[in-house]
Amino acid sequence: MNNEKTVNVLTSFENIKEGMVLGEDVFDKNHRLLIAKGSALGITSLENLKKFSSKTSFYIKMLESKVNIKTVVEFEDGHTEEVLAKDINMNYTRERLVVKEKFEEMNKSIKKSFDELSRNNTSTEVRKELDKTVEDIKKNLSVNIELLNEILDVKEVDEYLYNHSLNVGVISNLIGRWMELPQKDLDILLMAGLLHDIGKLRVDPQVLYKPGKLTDEEFREMKRHPEHSYQMLVEMGYKDPDILKAVTFHHEKEDGTGYPLKLTGDKITLHAKILAIADIFDAMTSNRVYKARVSPFRVLEMFQNQNFGKLDYSIIMTFVRKFTEYYVGSEVILSNNKKAKIVSLNTFELTKPLLVTTEGEFIDTSRNRDIQILDFEHQ
Ligand SMILES: [Fe+2]
Structure with missing residues (x-):
């Protein structure tokens, strides 16, 4: 829509509104990256800025022409008002904001359940909550460009596990639809995608959040997370073998170089193969403490070149074709x-x-x- 240059404008916290885009990396009081530059600010990130940053003003991206000028805005009830352009939410369309809000709601309910799981509560109560969240997500899943944009949006690093789980659930479900799989499989993909990494909640946080390279021993611990995920699902009473397998096999590779079981080809279930691709796609296109995001087009190329180890090529091709078409x-x-x-x-x-x-x-x-x-x- 706009071809104008954006500039960074120092804006006091009170003037920052939801939907604005951060023009700088913001660190917490311990110098850890709190929110990455380029992140669109949602309710949670605004709260985090207030709570965890020692600063009171932040650089926000603005259209160059809109900086420091007043604009007349017409409100829904018809009255007009002159406001500073920096107060206008200029970054998102209405439809996009609706998707964004839904995503925030889903993330919140996932966070609630995951917080229980991290306290080692794997009761049927937690399972009921998770099942409810999945039902909510199902109702809100209509594939459109806003959904894809939301998945690819730059999110706060500290919320990675929830965002990633939701994204992998949604992307896996999307790939399943693009492959024209029956509804039963789409439901399995959503559920398994959402739960695939819960085992990370049983990995030592020192290892899980370590910003640098893991030692061999730490990596061995990290690689146990699919088994932890399986164990936690069993504890919660999940019995569907398709979901259990999808979660346990999501790091297996076609040539047996994956983990934990070193399965090959047909031994890996279709759901697990889809999850593996969705998992890598989301991880690569997200900012993490130790790496910047990679462009989605580049990641698709890397899939085609099998740069992430041997994954199912026919699924990759469907994913690349449908994604680029969109x-x-x-x-x-x-x-x-x-x-x-x-x-x-x-x-x-x-x-x-x-x-x-x-x-x-x-x-x-x-x-x-x-x-x-x-x-x-x-x-
Ligand atoms: Fe994983």
């Missing part, structure tokens, strides 16, 4: 700092589409290989 017509940011729109896909190389820049210049990224798509322009 983004035809979307705006992207290029490695030469220009913005462009995806015009059409190249059938032979789906991750190298034809683009048109805002100046009207056509770029075939399959030929002009120096230019890469860095990110989607989230509107």
Whole structure:
């Protein structure tokens, strides 16, 4: 929509509103990354800024032309008011905000259940809560571009486990739909995606949140999380073997180089193969304490090149095809700092589409290989 430059404006906490985008990395009092630059601020992140940062003003991204000017805004009841442009929520469409709110609600209920699990409470009560959350998510799952954008949105690092669990559930379910699997399988994918990493709550937090490289021993401990997840599901009374297998096998690889059982090919269930792809996709496109996010197009290319170990290639191809189809017509940011729109896909190389820049210049990224798509322009 806009082709204007954004600038960072120092804004006092009181003037920061939901939906605004952070223009700087914000650290907590212990110098740990609290919220990454480029994050859209939601209710939880605003609370975190207030609680955990020692600063009272923050850099917020604004459209250059809107800085320090007053704008007349018409409200729903018809009255007009002159407000400072910095008070206008300019980053999201209404539909996007609805999806965003739903995601925040779901994240909150997941967090509640996960907090119980981290206190080692694996009672049937917790299971009931989780089942209820899954039912809520099912009702709210309509595939559209806002849903994909929300999954790809930059989130706060400290909320990673909840966000990641929700995203893997939603992406796995999406891949299942794109493969035209029956409803029963879609339900399994959502549930298993949501629960695949709960075993991490039994991994020593020193290891789980260690920002640097893990030692061999620490990595061995980390690799036990699928078994912990299985154990916790059994304790809660989950009996569906498809869900149990999907969760336990989500780090297995086609050639037997995965863990914990080193299963190969057909021994790995379809649900687990889908979960593995959704898991890596979400992890790679998210900011973490120890790494910055990678562009979704780049991650899709890496899947095609089997850079993450051997995963099921036919699932990868469906994922890449459907995902790229969804983004035809979307705006992207290029490695030469220009913005462009995806015009059409190249059938032979789906991750190298034809683009048109805002100046009207056509770029075939399959030929002009120096230019890469860095990110989607989230509107
Ligand atoms: Fe995992």
